[in-house]
Amino acid sequence: MKCFRLFAVVCALLVSGVAWSQDKVVYHISETDSQALAGLRSVRNHLDTDPTAKIVVVAIGNGVDFLMEGAKDKNGSDFAGPVSALLGRGVRFEVCEITLKLRDLQREKFILDAEYTPSGVVRLTKLQLQGYAYIRP
Amino acid sequence: MKCFRLFAVVCALLVSGVAWSQDKVVYHISETDSQALAGLRSVRNHLDTDPTAKIVVVAIGNGVDFLMEGAKDKNGSDFAGPVSALLGRGVRFEVCEITLKLRDLQREKFILDAEYTPSGVVRLTKLQLQGYAYIRP
């Protein structure tokens, strides 16, 4: 019985240790042309060096385009490949809903795994105030 | 009397609750051409979604120009309109004084409601260390 308690305590410490040591960071993409490709590479490099990092990418304005179905980068390659690889590693991609409204875009245009946030800038703020670092690629 | 004390306590809690829940964020504008218009729109959208947010815009280098009297955006529209609308909603606009010195600009050039800070980058740093989130539009 004592042994079990000790085991439980050790497990709890390990779990809280992992939670404590997990770095959280939000990437801010506001232009697909100049930022998306470099941003996705940075996120991948980030996870290669720190695989436990919790990464959210918030896309605003012209920065949402790389998350549309069939979007291609300036070299003509699909964004779908690198995006889905990062989704598979736990990265979240959130699209600003004010942008959708202002640019008259429908959710159907976007890849299935995209998530949505009422306002990209409010989200960037709230995540930072919750302890996320901020990177603008 | 007890009733009054209770009332005072409840008021104090409410006030501190509001202060606690108010998000603070600093926007960094360093180029009028590429950032000011998008930045002002983002600030407006920010307040539309989170009306209690406390927002400071720090303008540095070529980013101070949109706060000059008579400044126009690339579409030929006055910056005065959107800036004064945001001032009316509590946004503060702060101009870097080192920029004024380096570019030999006088305060008379700027709109009356502009505020001034000795160094834009020091201000960006101090606000973040005081709990402000940071957004570079």
Added chain:
Amino acid sequence: MKCFRLFAVVCALLVSGVAWSQDKVVYHISETDSQALAGLRSVRNHLDTDPTAKIVVVAIGNGVDFLMEGAKDKNGSDFAGPVSALLGRGVRFEVCEITLKLRDLQREKFILDAEYTPSGVVRLTKLQLQGYAYIRP
């Protein structure tokens, strides 16, 4: 003896006070052409206004070029001058090692005082989570 203890306590308080009041900030440079010159000026202005600030410049991607031996800005002036002036004032310049690998660059290409970090974006994150403000010039 009591006097000495008092002195020690006062010293300790002063030292911790200095440490407490020292602002820390990381500058993120990811493009030499558009950011390096303005970034170095900002760092200099930062220290002119707040001489005790602890400043780290993290260079990533095309942002590492200004730290190469013999690098020149768009006006044809050497970057070496302003960089070494800032090194003398305690600024640290850190080059992303993933960038070196991806661009097949060797450390010998860089100025002697450059430092290295395994991943620029992980470093930007960790510094912020350690209490550094973030500025993207």
